[in-house]
C-alpha cells in the first residue's frame with residue numbers, strides 16, 4: 326500500500342485516500358474498533374458489515390446503481406479498498422443548492438434497489454456523492470436483502486428523516502423530488518404502497534406494545 | 539414566579555413545584571405498581587385519580603406554599619397512555635379554572651430534556667432518552683427538537699421489563715437484569731438491529747427468551763441482552779454526535795440509571811470530545827418537577843393552553859412541539 330492519507334472519519338469508519346493503488350486512485354475504508362462494546366460483538370459487527378458492504382457494492386452495480394468499484398476486501402482488518410469517487414458529498418451539494426434533480430436521481434436509485442429486493446439501510450445524503458451530475462451511492466454496511474413493504478418503508482422513512490434533520494429548509498421540495506424519482510422506476514402502485522407504509526410506521530405509537538402487554 | 543406541574547403519562551402520578559430560579563420546591567410522586575408486570579391504562583388512571591388529592595396537598599406542604607401563591611399550572615399533555623394522561627389533565631384544568639390560574643400543556647419528552655439541561659447545566663445537548671415508554675435521540679435545532687434516532691418498535695426499558703417479566707424477574711425489570719448481568723462476562727450473540735439511525739429491539743427480546751428456554755444461564759442472557767441493546771443505542775448516539783457535532787451528551791429516562799449504559803455512553807462522549815452528563819435518578823424518571831419547569835419556560839415565553847385546547851395528545855411527538863423559549867440556541 327502506498328502512502329495513505331486520512332480524508333474522512335465517519336461514525337464507524339476511517340476513510341484513507343491512496344493516491345496510487347496499483348495505478349488506481351483508491352480509498353481504504355477501515356471499520357475501527359469501538360472501545361465501548363464487548364470485543365466479541367465488536368468483531369462480529371465490523372466483519373459482517375465489511376462483508377455486506379463489499380457484496381452489495383458489487384451486486385447493485387449490475388442493476389444500474391452507480392457505486393465505487395471494489396478493489397480489495399480484507400475481512401480480518403475490516404477493510405475495503407475501493408475506487409475513489411471524485412465529486413462532492415450530496416449533503417454538501419444540497420446545502421449549497423437544493424438540487425431537486427440530484428434527489429430525484431437518488432429516489433430512482435432507491436427504487437432500483439427495492440425492485441431488486443435490496444434495501445440500503447442507511448439512505449442519507451451523507452452516503453452519496455454527486456459526481457459529474459450523477460449520484461453515486463455507497464456505505465452499504467447496513468444493506469440487506471428484503472422483500473417486505475415494511476423494509477422498503479423503513480428505508481424511505483430513514484431518508485425522509487435525514488432530509489428533515491439536515492435539509493429541513495427545503496424538505497418538501499426535496500422529498501417530493503425523491504418520490505418522483507422513486508415512482509419513475511417503481512411505478513405508481515408500488516410507490517403508493519410504500520408511502521402508505523411509511524406513514525403507518527410513523528404513526529405507530531411508542532406505547533402500543535405496552536398497552537397490549 | 540412559581541409553577542406547579544402535574545405528570546401522569548404512565549404509571550406515576552407526580553406533582554412538582556418549581557420557581558423561576560430553577561429551584562425545585564417540592565416533588566411528590568405516587569407510583570402505581572402493576573400487579574402482574576403490565577401497565578393497565580385504566581387501572582393507572584384510577585390510581586392517579588385516587589392519589590391526586592393527597593399528592594397535591596403534600597407537594598404544597600413540602601414547598602410551604604398555598605395554591606394561591608402558584609402562578610402557573612402545567613400538566614403533561616402527551617405523549618402517554620390516554621386514560622392516565624386524561625386524569626392529570628382533568629386535575630390541572632380543575633385547579634386552573636377554580637383558582638383562576640393560567641394553564642400550560644407540556645410535552646413529556648421535551649420536559650425530560652429541559653429538566654436535564656437545568657440540573658446538568660447544559661445548553662443544547664444531544665439527548666439519549668431511554669425509558670419504559672420512549673427511546674429517542676434528540677437535539678434542538680432551529681425551532682424544534684429533531685429526532686436523530688428512535689426505536690421502531692418497543693422502548694429500551696420495555697425490552698428489559700418484558701424480558702424480566704417473562705423470565706420471572708421482579709418489576710421493574712431494568713434493575714433486575716442489571717444485577718444479573720454483572721455476574722457474567724460470557725457474550726452470546728443476539729440480533730443487533732440498527733436501521734440507519736433507528737433501532738429495533740423486538741427481535742432481541744424474542745431471541746433472548748429463546749436462549750433462556752434453551753437453558754442458557756440467565757446471567758449470561760442478561761449480560762448479552764444488555765451488551766447488545768446498549769451497543770445499539772451507543773452506535774446511534776455516536777452517529778448523531780458526529781452528525782450534529784454537539785459538545786454535550788446527556789443521558790436521561792429510567793434506563794439512565796444503568797451503570798453499564800452510563801459507562802458506555804461516557805466512552806462515546808469522550809471519543810467525540812463531548813461533555814457527558816447523567817440526569818439524577820429522581821429527575822430522570824417521570825416526575826412533576828420537569829413538567830413544572832418546562833411549563834414555566836413555556837409560560838415565560840408567552841405560551842398558554844386555553845381549556846379548549848387542553849385535550850390530551852397520547853401520540854404527541856417531540857419533533858412537533860414549537861419551542862419558543864429556545865429561539866437563540
Ligand SMILES: Nc1ncnc2c1ncn2[C@@H]1O[C@H](COP(=O)(O)OP(=O)(O)OP(=O)(O)O)[C@@H](O)[C@H]1O
Pocket residue numbers: 547548549550618668669670671672694695696698699710711712713716791792793794795796797822823824
Ligand atoms: N438500573 C436500571 N437499568 C436498566 N433499566 C432500568 C434501571 N432502572 C430502571 N430502569 C428502567 O427504567 C424504566 C422506567 O423508566 P421511567 O421511570 O422513566 O418510566 P416510564 O414511565 O417508562 O417513562 P416514560 O413515560 O418517560 O416513557 C423501566 O423500564 C425500568 O426497567
Ligand SMILES: Nc1ncnc2c1ncn2[C@@H]1O[C@H](COP(=O)(O)OP(=O)(O)O)[C@@H](O)[C@H]1O
Pocket residue numbers: 333334335336337338339340352354393407408409410411414451452454463464466
Ligand atoms: N469511494 C469513495 N470515494 C470518495 N469518498 C468516499 C468514498 N467512500 C467514502 N468516502 C467519504 O468518506 C465518508 C465516510 O464514508 P462512509 O462509507 O459513509 O463511512 P461510514 O460508514 O463511517 O459513514 C463519506 O461521507 C465520503 O465523504
Ligand SMILES: [Mg+2]
Pocket residue numbers: 335451452464
Ligand atoms: Mg456514511
